[in-house]
Amino acid sequence: MTQTGTPGVPSQIVDADIMCTLDELCRACNVEAGWIAELVEHGIIEPVGRAQPEWRFAMLSVVRVAKAKRLERDLALNLPGLALALDLLDEIDDLRSQLKLSRQLE
Amino acid sequence: MEYKDYYKVLGLERGATQDEVKRAYRKLARKYHPDVNKEAGAEAAFKEVGEAYEVLGDAEKRAAYDQLGQNWKSGQEFRPPPGWDAGFEFSGATAEGAGAEFSDFFDALFGRMRRREGGARGRAEFHARGEDHHAKILIDLRDAFSGATRTISLRAPEIDESGELALRHRTLDVQIPKGVVEGQHLRLKGQGAPGTGRLPAGDLYLEVQFKPDPLYRVVGRDLYLDLPVAPWEAALGASVRIPTPTGPIMLKVPAGSAQGGKLRLKGRGIPAAEPGDLYAVLKIVLPPADSEKARELYQKMASDLAFDPRPQFGA
Numbered sequence: 001m002t003q004t005g006t007p008g009v010p011s012q013i014v015d016a017d018i019m020c021t022l023d024e025l026c027r028a029c030n031v032e033a034g035w036i037a038e039l040v041e042h043g044i045i046e047p048v049g050r051a052q053p054e055w056r057f058a059m060l061s062v063v064r065v066a067k068a069k070r071l072e073r074d075l076a077l078n079l080p081g082l083a084l085a086l087d088l089l090d091e092i093d094d095l096r097s098q099l100k101l102s103r104q105l106e
Numbered sequence: 107m108e109y110k111d112y113y114k115v116l117g118l119e120r121g122a123t124q125d126e127v128k129r130a131y132r133k134l135a136r137k138y139h140p141d142v143n144k145e146a147g148a149e150a151a152f153k154e155v156g157e158a159y160e161v162l163g164d165a166e167k168r169a170a171y172d173q174l175g176q177n178w179k180s181g182q183e184f185r186p187p188p189g190w191d192a193g194f195e196f197s198g199a200t201a202e203g204a205g206a207e208f209s210d211f212f213d214a215l216f217g218r219m220r221r222r223e224g225g226a227r228g229r230a231e232f233h234a235r236g237e238d239h240h241a242k243i244l245i246d247l248r249d250a251f252s253g254a255t256r257t258i259s260l261r262a263p264e265i266d267e268s269g270e271l272a273l274r275h276r277t278l279d280v281q282i283p284k285g286v287v288e289g290q291h292l293r294l295k296g297q298g299a300p301g302t303g304r305l306p307a308g309d310l311y312l313e314v315q316f317k318p319d320p321l322y323r324v325v326g327r328d329l330y331l332d333l334p335v336a337p338w339e340a341a342l343g344a345s346v347r348i349p350t351p352t353g354p355i356m357l358k359v360p361a362g363s364a365q366g367g368k369l370r371l372k373g374r375g376i377p378a379a380e381p382g383d384l385y386a387v388l389k390i391v392l393p394p395a396d397s398e399k400a401r402e403l404y405q406k407m408a409s410d411l412a413f414d415p416r417p418q419f420g421a
Contacts, residue, residue: 008255008279011292011312028238028309063291063311066240067141074156075135089142096144101325 018059019048025057029065036065042083044068107210109184112158112171120172124165131159157208160216167216184211238308239298245282247319247329250376251351253284258312280312285378287327288316321349327375327382334391335359350374350384357386365390 026033037052039045045064047055064086071077071085113120116130137143138152161167243258259277278297286292291311298308316324323330333348343361347354350371357369367388375382395401407413 008281009294009297010281011283011294013283013286014291014293014311030238030308059293060291062238062309063240063313066238066311071139071141074139074152075132085142 014059014063016058016060019056020059020061022047022052022055022057025061025065028062029069031065031069038079039065039068042079044079044083044086107184107214110154110157110209110211112162115154115158116162118162122162124163127159127162127168131155131163135159153208157212160208161212171215184214238311240311240313242315243280243282243292243312244315244317245286247316247322247324248351249282250286250316251284254282255279256282260310278310285376286314287376288314288324290314322351322384324376327378327380329375329382329384331384331386332389333357333359333369333386334389335363337390337392340364340388340390348386359388363388 020028022033022036025036029036036045040047040055045057045061047057049055068082068086072082075085077085113122116122116127116134118126118130122130134155135152138148138155140149140152143152161171239260241258241260243256245254245256248254249256257277257279259275261275278294280292280294282292291313294310294312296307297310300307321331329351331348331350333346335344335346338344339346339359340363341361343363344359345356346359348357352374355371357371359369363369365388369386369388371384371386373381374384393400395404
């Protein structure tokens with residue numbers, strides 16, 4: 001990695017408060033709306049808004065959906081299994097960062 | 107190219123049944139999946155396991171592979187014997203995804219067939235927005251303070267005009283915005299896979315990781331800096347010069363500071379609307395008693411100070 005003189009491609013931090021529509025999420029992840037609806041039903045991603053036409057997703061859902069897609073494809077998980085795996089992975093991430101924090105504060 | 111022992115990769119004997127192959131693959135795929143396993147090398151192991159299963163999990167490919175004989179050793183220099191696959195028919199069911207990127211060894215044996223499939227798949231898609239790509243980017247902590255342009259190299263499998271599946275290498279200069287923290291994602295519009303037909307390219311998502319910094323430990327937006335102090339500095343108080351990512355400053359160590367005490371420098375962490383803080387963690391360093399003078403001073407303290415370091419042990 002080197003510093004270069006060129007301005008480079010601009011990048012945008014995907015903040016929790018940037019939202020997208022169901023349509024945008026589908027296009028970004030290259031998946032069907034039906035699959036997203038199933039992910040929502042299993043609590044894998046949580047939209048704002050009550051009914052499907054009003055759904056808005058945090059832009060960060062793109063990352064989660066992509067991860068769900070990889071796990072489904074590579075490990076042949078069904079949706080309840082996927083939901084469980086993602087929840088457990090989140091928990092492990094939390095525990096890891098807590099462990100890191102407590103080690104740093106020693 | 108090197109010979110690959112696919113049985114060894116899956117931890118199996120040559121006589122393993124198809125069920126055993128499947129079980130071994132599933133177990134190892136779960137273990138090494140890069141979304142599950144954060145260890146370095148997990149991704150490579152996952153790909154290797156996927157490649158092994160691509161061959162051994164398919165009765166036709168397995169038979170062809172077995173026919174090479176079992177005298178080959180893993181890593182041994184390998185050339186496929188001419189016409190080695192004569193008499194084998196491949197129906198050509200290739201697993202999606204995991205097998206996007208296989209070794210030269212695999213390509214030499216089964217490459218022809220893969221290319222055929224790649225072509226078919228390429229033609230089937232008509233107008234599709236390019237897929238988003240996901241990767242990691244490793245940056246220096248100071249990049250988060252000032253912003254920077256960093257060059258990353260990416261590799262992604264891609265189907266080219268002739269329908270062949272090829273690895274595309276490219277480098278990209280990325281503007282890192284100021285204030286980014288570890289675990290955040292950067293989105294680069296239009297830098298994912300190219301779209302087909304009239305539809306636009308996908309986006310590239312980069313997960314940010316910091317390179318380990320020799321001075322600072324990073325927790326969210328906060329930084330921790332070990333600050334070594336002499337016993338008298340901790341006891342009597344002192345003003346010491348410390349580094350911060352934006353330049354050195356003078357810090358007042360209060361009298362009576364204890365080992366491990368944290369001094370907070372508000373707003374000196376990673377910048378944002380609500381910036382993080384910088385914590386200086388006191389580490390009291392003892393001068394060695396390696397000279398007559400030093401020993402004398404320690405002895406004077408021992409005799410003149412009524413100091414019990416272990417009051418909790420009782421008399």
